[in-house]
Amino acid sequence: MNKNLAVAAMALAVAAGSLVATPAAAQFAKAEDAIDYRQxxxxxxxxxxxRLSAMAKGEKPFDAASxxxxxxxxxxxxxxxxxxFTPGSDGGFSNVKGDPWKNADDFKSLQEKLMAETAKLPDAVGSLDGLRxxxxxxxSACKACHDKYRAQ
Structure with a gap:
């Protein structure tokens, strides 16, 4: 009985591990699915x-909670x-310019910069000056990536 339980546990562990290790590309059946997801x-x-820009410009009242x-x-x-951004998802209505796949280090650097700046937003928006x-x-982090890799 213990041997059967051990085999079942091992099979479950292997199955769970394979789900976690599934590459991102496998999550999108078609290139259009990847494009739709990221867009x-x-x-x-x-x-x-x-919404934040409208508050910063005074077009909407500043509301710290919002x-x-x-x-x-x-x-x-x-x-x-x-x-x-899976290989082959640069066609159709993707708006991708340049080649982020060939410039992976640069593209990754721009992603990391954006994520670093957005991580500062929640604490900064407690005041109008901080928001601005x-x-x-x-x-600026958004624009840096758009300038290199987004077709207008």
Missing amino acids: SAFTVMANHMG AKASAQLIQTMSKLPWEA KQLGATG
Whole structure:
């Protein structure tokens, strides 16, 4: 009985390990799925950056609680799109320019810069001055990647 339990436990461990180790490319059945995934993440980020921008510009009243909620969402979303830059997902409506796959180190560096700046947003948005300062730094990180790798 113990031998059967050990074999079952081993089989379960192997199965669980294989699920965790599945490459990102396998998560997208088609290149269009990867494009849709990353564009959706960027769309949510852009929407919430727009909300923060409207507060920073005085177009909407500053609301620290709302700003923090948007900042936290931006921080979370900034981690998501990168796994969807799978080889072969540069066609169609992808908006990719250049070749982030051949320039992987540079592309990774820009991702990390964006994630580092978005990580500062939730703490910075407690005041209007903090929002303005960090929103500018975060926007610059977005722009740096757009300038190199996003077709307009």
